[in-house]
Amino acid sequence: MTQDFPTGPAKRILMLVGDFVEDYEAMVPFQMLLMLGHDVATVCPGKKAGDSVATAIHDFEGHQTYTEKPGHRFAVTADFSAVDLTSFDALVIPGGRAPEYLRLNQDVLAMVRHFAERNLPIAAICHGPQILVAAGVLSGRQCSCYPAVAPEVTAAGGQYVPPGEGMNTAHVEGNLVTAPAWPAHPAWIREFQRLLMTP
Template sequence: MSTKAKILIITGDAGESYECLYAKHRFEEAGYQSVIAAPSKKRMNLVIHDFEPGWDTYIEKPGYLVESDIAFSEVNTQDYLAVLLLGGRAPEFLRHDAKVIDIVREFDRDEKFIFSICHGIQILTAAGLVKGKTLTCYENVRFEVESCGGTFVGKSEAVQDGRYVTGQTWQSHPDFYRLVFECLKG
């Protein structure tokens, strides 16, 4: 029996629902095993971020409930080909989790792929991994990228800089996953 290559997906409560489910299903459709890691192994409450006419920023609604497969403390980065950092509000608190920062830094040290979409960039900035890189993310997180020495690109839905692929929002999925799968096939 052959073993499928694994992709680690990092999120938590208030992670973006569509980004989580799309990633899980898209990786599995392509023959990879997706493993969702969170602060603990539990049923998480995801959220839906969308834009409402007349609002200056996005709105948030309750999303799907999703089970995490493992806790961050159980992650062995050697088991994975790549890591994906999801958006939503989860990165706000996950960027303060020392284990998450260690995990992402290990992927970088081991020269593995690091994928980030929307607010997932907040974890990369907290890990000190954006300096000198060209990236994109949700436009209102651009300040963090630039303050940490990265170059923000706002005109592209997705950007690749070496082993890093970043996307702006769930609306970037087509461009983002084209780049992700080019990396994984290469």
């Protein structure tokens, strides 16, 4: 790690997933955060520890939008219905198709509000900000996301931050780290780590 990459005590992080979460946006951040020494619990409404979700792989192959292919099985490591939010330091919301329906779950929205109201670090990527919109936590906030989600961010009173060239940039505002898609993982996780290590 470079000198300006902060390290410190491990944090307990909650990752919110659902069927057809974007494969790279769940698996890669999960592994990166474990590599940094953090304790990451993955949860999904209606599922418990030992279950799994199906993932989807989204790619850009010259069409007007991304393509979708079957991904892997991604393990759920904690019971959604029994999770103690007070034991977690931060929240991660991957993208894919899962946020589209997870945002309809009132317990999911309450979970997001718990972290937002306490100003705890929240990292969301790609379509993940759809959940932030539904939870009502983006008004007056800056947010990056997959460009197709930009109208929702704006309609919710947020300020959409366009991606840099190559979709590889992350945006930080206060406790919120957002990014447009999985090419931004290095920047997204680096900035999330900085927030996690900020006293």
